[in-house]
Amino acid sequence: MTRSVKKRLGLMLCLIVMVFTVSGCGHKGRSNNDTIKIGVCVYDQYDTFLTQLINSFDAEVENDVLVEYVYASQNQSTQNDQVQSMIEKGVDVLCVNLVDRTAPTTIIDLARKNDVPIIFFNRELVEEDLMQWSKLYYVGADAYESGTLQGEIAAKECKKNMDKIDANGDGVIQYVVLEGEAGHQDSIVRTEYSVNTMIEKGVSVEKVGYAIANWNRSQAQTKMAQLIEKNGNEIELVLANNDDMALGAVDAYGAAGYPAERRPAIFGIDGTDIGLNAVADGTILGTVYNDKEGQAKAMYGIAVALAKGESVDGFGLTDGKYIRLPYTIVDSSNVDEFLK
Secondary structure (H helix, E strand, O other): OOHHHHHHHHHHHHHHHHHHHHHOOOOOOOOOOOOEEEEEEEOOOOOHHHHHHHHHHHHHOOOOEEEEEEEOOOOHHHHHHHHHHHHHHOOOEEEEOOOOOOOOHHHHHHHHHHOOOEEEEOOOOOHHHHOOOOOEEEEEOOHHHHHHHHHHHHHHHHHHOHHHHOOOOOOOEEEEEEEOOOOOHHHHHHHHHHHHHHHHOOOOEEEEEEEEOOOOHHHHHHHHHHHHHHHHHHOOEEEEOOHHHHHHHHHHHHHOOOOHHHOOEEEOOEOOHHHHHHHHOOOOOEEEEOOHHHHHHHHHHHHHHHHOOOOOHHHOOEOOOEEEOOOEEEOOOOHHHHHO
């Protein structure tokens, strides 16, 4: 073999090595014909609202999109591992419902290192964390609005039916709160704003108890049973941070032998299917609709655009980062619209 031939073969070998080396580094690019891969990470598999949101998201999925769903069973370490596994599988974009909204750093670092955009949803991380990287977004709603609207429904019902709700006739509504998670922003905000709004609307209130039930119906039933045992007929109104806990309160009163007419006024938040039906049949007096369909549609649209490398400017993000869809009051006057 001549020296010139050996030289040409050597150059060709070097080029081949360079091609394989470059193609193997970093986040793998995708062509327009590739299947889009989206990873969806949810904090828990037993949350009614999130189950319905995920169902709405799944209904948006098109034939050229592959979605993998994982559930962290309320464990942040588990979720971190799930995110790492999805990135290793080559997802183009992640949708993450954080277990702990104050602990997103590991997930953000993994995504940034591998150039995988993240859409956080439902559990809003603090603003400083969302600003850590340009490819982080949030889709959800405004917890302050949900609390305010729940307070408006409760105040309206109290004024309309004061004689019935104010069972002891003292002109003051004795209430209890069923809260979501301890220290969770939505729990704190929903509770504070619902009560403050009732006061601003001219309703005199007195808190006689509260309990943390972790958004869970069975836990709410247990905690409400304890509140009933302690306070008896003194409870005139229940403010629950979500519909499942509102229905847990209903369950507790049923188990304690209270007929429907002797239950206090009970209010929820989220407008889940079961919550809407409870408003329709008068089991609870109202809820606040959290637009799961709109959030799912926005989240899916942004995810596909990011996966394709397209601009997300057309989605109307606030500050280039946020989509917060409005809540809506639901009571007996309009519940049929939502059930349809």
